[in-house]
């Protein structure tokens with residue numbers, strides 16, 4: 025059974041394999057800086073810091089990250105922003121997620137958001153904004169399957185596609 029866990033060195037090999045998978049260009053670009061030994065440890069520490077609101081980059085809000093794992097294998101990542109700033113309210117939303125390419129189309133996307141909403145509740149959030157690009161039908165289905173109520177479509181930032189905004193009540 026898949027579960028959300030806190031990122032740890034235990035999943036290092038599997039996480040790095042996921043980043044290197046064909047089709048993981050987006051993941052690779054985001055995580056290439058941690059592809060060597062020393063940086064991975066630092067990466068885990070940074071994730072912990074961000075969850076406590078420590079050493080945040082300018083304009084960033086505190087964010088908790090969880091990894092979806094099954095039988096010690098890394099499947100995907102979900103981050104929960106503890107509050108919304110102007111950009112997050114407009115297009116980013118509270119929750120971001122991705123599933124490693126080799127595990128897509130198997131229901132893990134729906135599961136990671138379902139489990140993520142429980143974590144968001146534990147963090148004290150009551151109403152969650154989740155967004156996706158208009159060209160992302162999989163993410164749209166994931167949000168709707170998890171109770172997302174469509175609010176509107178807005179123009180994405182700096183040349184990006186339009187964004188669909190949904191709210192999920194988790195009280």
Ligand SMILES: CC(C)(COP(=O)(O)OP(=O)(O)OC[C@H]1O[C@@H](n2cnc3c(N)ncnc32)[C@H](O)[C@@H]1OP(=O)(O)O)[C@@H](O)C(=O)NCCC(=O)NCCS
Nearest residue numbers: 121122123128129130131132133134155156161162163165
């Ligand atoms: C979007 C993403 C998380 C989907 O994960 P997933 O594990 O493939 O999702 P699921 O298997 O739960 O599928 C959810 C639904 O989308 C459908 N789907 C999956 N991939 C699809 C695709 N490429 N095109 C159209 N529909 C797709 C599934 O058939 C399923 O539909 P159903 O409800 O009719 O059964 C994954 O593709 C990903 O990580 N993409 C890159 C990052 C990203 O876009 N994150 C979301 C940001 S908002």
